Amino acid sequence: MPAIRWKACLFLLFAFLWTRCVGNDFLGCGGYVRSDVDINYAQVGVKLYTKQGNLKYETECAPNNGYYFMPIYDKGQYIIKVSPPSGWSFDPEEVSVKIDGETDACSQGKDINFHFKGFAVIGKVVSIGSSSGPEGVTVSLHRGDALIQTTQTSADGSYVFTPLSSGKYTVVAAHPTWTLIKNKVTVEVADENGDAGASIVVGGYSLSGSVITDGQPTSGVNFILHSQDTLAAQPACTPGSPAGYENTLGLPAMCYVVSDATGSFTFGLVSPGVYMLAPYFHSSTTKYEVTPSKLEVVVSHNDLVLQQPFKVEGFSMSGRVTKSPGGKVIAGAKILLDKVRAAVTDENGLYYFENIQSGKHKIKITADKLEFEEVTVNINPKQPVVGDLSPLKYEVCFSVTVEKTASHSGPWTIKITGEGKAAQTLQTDVDGRGCIYLTPGSYSASVKLSQAADEAGMRFGPLEHLFSVTSDPIEELAFSQFLGEISGRISCLEECPTLTVSLQPAQGRSGAPRSVTAKDGTFSITEVVPGSYLLSVQKDDWCWKLKTVPVTVNTQNVEVSLEQVGYQLTLASSHETTLSYTTTTGASGTIVAQKGSTLVCMSGPGMYTLTPVGCHKFGSTQINWNTSSPNLVTLSATKHQLTGAVRATEVAPFTVEVQSGSKTVLGPLNPSPENPHLYVFELWVREGETITLTPSSPTNLYQYEPSSHTLTMPADCVLNTVTFQAERALFIHGKITPPVSGVTITVEGNGKVYTYTSDADGKYVAGPLDNSVQYSVSAEKRGYVMNALSEKGHFEAYKLAEIVVEVKDEDGAPLPGVLLSMSGGKSYRQNSLTENDGTIGFLSLTPGDYFLRPMMKEYMFDPASKMVSVAEGATIMITIRGSRVAYSVYGHTVSLSGEAETDVVVEAVGQGPECDQYQEEAMSDAQGSFRIRGLYPKCQYELRLKKGSGINLHVQRTLPSVRSVHADNKDVRDLKLIVLRPFNQMDVAAKVDTDPQHLSSLVAQLYREDLPDSPIQTIKLGLHPYFMLPPMTADKRTYFLRLESNLPSSQYQYSVSEVSFVADSAFKHLNLSFKPTLRSVDAEMSQGTVVGFATAIILVMLAFNYDKMGSLMEKVSHVMTTVTAPRIAQKSLSATSEVPSTESGRKRVKPRKV
Incomplete structure (x- = not known):
């Protein structure tokens, strides 16, 4: 008896510790439907949908514990939805997962659970005489006197x-305008939903509209409602029809209403249905026609408002024209009505029209020197007289006379500005006369000069006319019609050379630029037209106090001063760095070079020696720059500094291993003088070089955080890239009793997991571990329960029961790859695939009931599921048979050239009414292969490229676009789809700015940013500075176009011209520059002359004494080589540097960069 109790406790302990066991040789999503109350789990389903809403798989929950599992055959975006009986609530209702095989919850074997929240009360508010009802009725749920929930009908x-939990509830409905015949019902919820039925009824809805005459509301119009159906209830209106009404519709008249003073009418409590509405309007003497004469209306479950009003369709009209409101009348004005009928005002300004129909009419008036606005009037029998009409605008005339025309004459532009009005302009004729129509008000007018006239110094008077427009035209306002010198001095830091001074019109003014020569620092510019100008000195390599001086010439001469403040140094640097400098005069200082181009003003003349300082290493340690020939200084970093440290709690001989192609070791490291426990290291690394830093010590008693650090050196310095924390490690010694080998020991702490394995004696050692972390130790082996003992790391082992399942096909052959999902016991579940022999074992089972379900796409199984009871230590054998019911399509996606096209999503869509709900899809792999599963033999499918947001963006179409597929009880194989990608070609044109004589020496080379030493294209320029690159792909990468020259560096000095661009458009145009300069050759000529003379003497001696002079020739040759080689090498290095090329092991000469 004690043994039985001990084993029972052991099983309970195992059930608590062994909570899950998930196979890792397949992909799937699983979890539980959880509930705090008893529910029938078998009624709850779980469905798997694609992001586009296509159902991929559905399953039911295990009836014993609510567990579910669904296999995943293709990675991608999915939605998992719980599918319970209507009204059951779950949280969440759906979960989105992006299955990538690694990081998502399904791939990591995590549960996706749905929690049951409660049952529901369901019901319906209906309209009288109908089985459906309206949307928007407020319905509240009460439990006793407590309000539980409020909602609105759908x-x-x-x-x-x-x-909702179990209990009795009352449903109460309410609406602000509708009449509810019954507004409440009582319902009870037990172990399922409570159904309130259709007990709440709406008594009907309003039908309303309006009637107008010429847009105005009309009262007293009758509206009769007809229907051929027997109504469930009488509407709220007067029964029958009005007196005198003749029913010609053939439908019974139910009732009628009369429009009120606002022209509105309303029928109340109208039940849903189809009705005919007829208008009827008459007086004692007149009967009016109302349109439409009848209108079919459909009342649904809502109030109906007729949007289009009914209209009453259907005398002499007169008016007067005055010069201003309430002013004198205008005789002889022509009146045009609706662009057809005409009249003329009499001496009293009156006009008349006969036989006018009610409605809106347009009136247009014309009169000499006056302008009228076309007006629209609303004429009806109650209002046949039009109010007084007055002009909108009056004519105002101007004249401009020119006494001295110079080179300018009319026409002229006059600017007219009124109070509170937008400015207007008037263009005169060539004689300077012009007129404009203006509305009443106060105005100012001035001649607006053109840019050319303004620059020519044209002036007019008066400057402006002030006038008012009241009720009469204005006959005429008249307008009736000075060169300078700019001189100056230039202050130079040294003796002023001959300089060019430029004068150009200021922005917004026209005119040609002018330039003069300044000698000894003085200049003068005469015959300057009045206006605003910009004055500058054409010397860009100098710094100026003001580079451009604004000058305004009006009525007197102008004097200007320009001052040089330094010399402009241009720096082109690959990185931001600091340079110290010294000069021949003893001055010194520092300057900062920004990444890219930097302009620095150097305050004094002479030779500057520049020395880069900082965390970058450049090609040269010093650069000379002279203000007399200020060349571009180029800085190109070759290496960058990287620093880090090891921080330890005790002193030890630490080292850092650097792995980058080859392995080097830094150290032993010296402790920092400020902190003896901090060991700092530094090294210089090339850009793009990937290195791994690993700390270590001779004794393996330390652990490091992090254990190593890998980085790719960026294009800049990396300071304090990592600090390794070194501490003595922890070791855990443990044992399995009785001894069991192969037990997996898992040590977890601080979010990290370490695994070890017991040996034949059941022992293990875990470490080194972080001694500052609390660790939990667990042990597991299939078929065993591991009971943790009091001593940490020690376990006692017990063997458990098992279920062995064998799956066979219709012919009795083993069926491998079938997914078997088993759950039960105390939160136990396992999902595994059958082996090649069709079997799988579920081990380490505690006693209890287990639910088994086989799953495999394209197969049905018998039994489809099975509940298995497992006793203590038992071995149970189960056989399942599978029948294939669907098949697969195998194919390839290839390009036109036959190469594999990857990541192409292909779908198979069922055709016909019995199969159009079926859709399956797959994505091509790295070999372009795809497999679409689950095609039914009864269906014809269309195989095509899948369309949708974010899908197949790299594919334009396939050939063929659609293929018909029928899986006739077998797989379809070897289908091929040719994939066509979108057109993405780019053209690049370039121009070289250089002396034509140098074109033949140039070649243009195209490089890609990630391959800077391997040209993609090489173009020889020939005799023309323009060239085109071969078509290239617009791949959004960065490229460099670089000029190379074969001009001898001993004779010419030049630098490489290079331009970068991104391949992101259909066309780009680039500009390059090549400006070589001749070197000074006096010194070389003097040396060459001496060497040449000596060589000639030796050759003559050799010719006559060949045998005797042989040994002497060798000695002389040796001396000559020794003397001249350093000089030649020195000159060559000053012009160029050789860098290795990736092509054929040769060296390519590049312009010097430092």
């Missing part, structure tokens, strides 16, 4: 309250 009148 489109068919339905409502749902959820989640």
